Amino acid sequence: MxxxxxxxxxxxxxxxxxxxxxxxxxxxxxxxxxxxxxxxxxxxxxxxxxxxxxxxxxxxxxxxxxxxxxxxxxxxxxxxxxxxxxxxxxxxxxxxxxxxFVPVIEALTGRPWAADGPPVDLAGLRIAVFATPATVASGAFPRELAFRARGVEVTQVACPGLVDALEEARHADARELARGFAQQAAGACPERAFLGCTHYPLVRDAFAAGLPEGVEILSQxxxxxxxxxxxxxxxxxxxxxxxxxxxxxxxxxxxxxxxxxxxxxxxxxxxxx
Structure with missing residues (x-):
């Protein structure tokens, strides 16, 4: 077994x-x-x-x-x-x-990962991605998304220090950081937000507080x-x-x-x- x-x-x-x-x-x-x-x-x-x-x-x-x-x-x-x-x-x-990443991209595009055919047309969709500096620098999320969807406007925000604050149980600092990072993306008027680090759902409400009202935060x-x-x-x-x-x-x-x-x-x- x-x-x-x-x-x-x-x-x-x-x-x-x-x-x-x-x-x-x-x-x-x-x-x-x-x-x-x-x-x-x-x-x-x-x-x-x-x-x-x-x-x-x-x-x-x-x-x-x-x-x-x-x-x-x-x-x-x-x-x-x-x-x-x-x-x-x-x-x-x-x-x-x-x-x-795969389940998030499948949810965004509405198609299975292995599906054949041209990219889905999602013209006008605006998504904010919050991630660690290394994840943002890799370009992995927008690259993989681009293989399966076109017309998506991706705003990436690197969030240095947030993981450290959460690992060290500095809750107030973590919430302040998360809200500030969310505000950096607010000007792009995102419709959806992806918390691209598994630590970040721990301060999901702080991200929500910094984003425009009505932004959907995907639950990875x-x-x-x-x-x-x-x-x-x-x-x-x-x-x-x-x-x-x-x-x-x-x-x-x-x-x-x-x-x-x-x-x-x-x-x-x-x-x-």
Missing amino acids: SGPIGVFDSGHGGLTTLAALRARLPDRPFVYLGDHANAPYGVRSPAEISALTQASVERLFAEGCELVILACNTAAAVALRGLQEGWLAREHPEKRVLGV PDLVAASLADYLQRHPQRAGHGAALTCLTSGDPEAVSAAARALTGEDYRFRPA
Whole structure:
């Protein structure tokens, strides 16, 4: 029988995705790995991000995971394609590592990722994307969106310091930063907003406060959970059954567990990775 589903993030942000996945798939086991010792990833070089991501995916494979979700948008933007086409294809062709951009782009375009045909015409749609500096610099989101849709106006806003504030439980600072970053995009009059880092839903209301009234904020965790449920219907062999949860960290387990409780209100018990 296949093992648990791996969920990887650079820190606590992926817990927002984990919660949505467990709510949608309560009969599937999960292993969460946070690379807290090396967070945040958003200010690191592409080479560093790729190396750290590969090491964490390898650790999840060692836990028996046949399927790993890169809940970290920075890792998905910077490292995923290279890992899929290189190391994974060579060393682990039987395993799968999936990113978190695909479900968002499918929701925006209204078409499955693998659908053939010309790009969907979304002329006039304005979307604001808030992400880490590394994700913005990669250009991954507008590039992937452009393959599947045309006419979309994308405003990207890099959000330095926001992940640090959330990881350090500086809630007031994080909310002030989020509201300020949202205000930077307000002049573009976006219709939709994408919080392109799994940490950012923790201050979703602060982003909303800085955006014009009526802007729809896409829920990436819910979209990822729905997409994974669909994937497992088509590939049920990719994950085992049961409600077990294991939480691993490269950081200090007691400190990480305490910070996770402060951020989410849930009692996640981390152990050393």
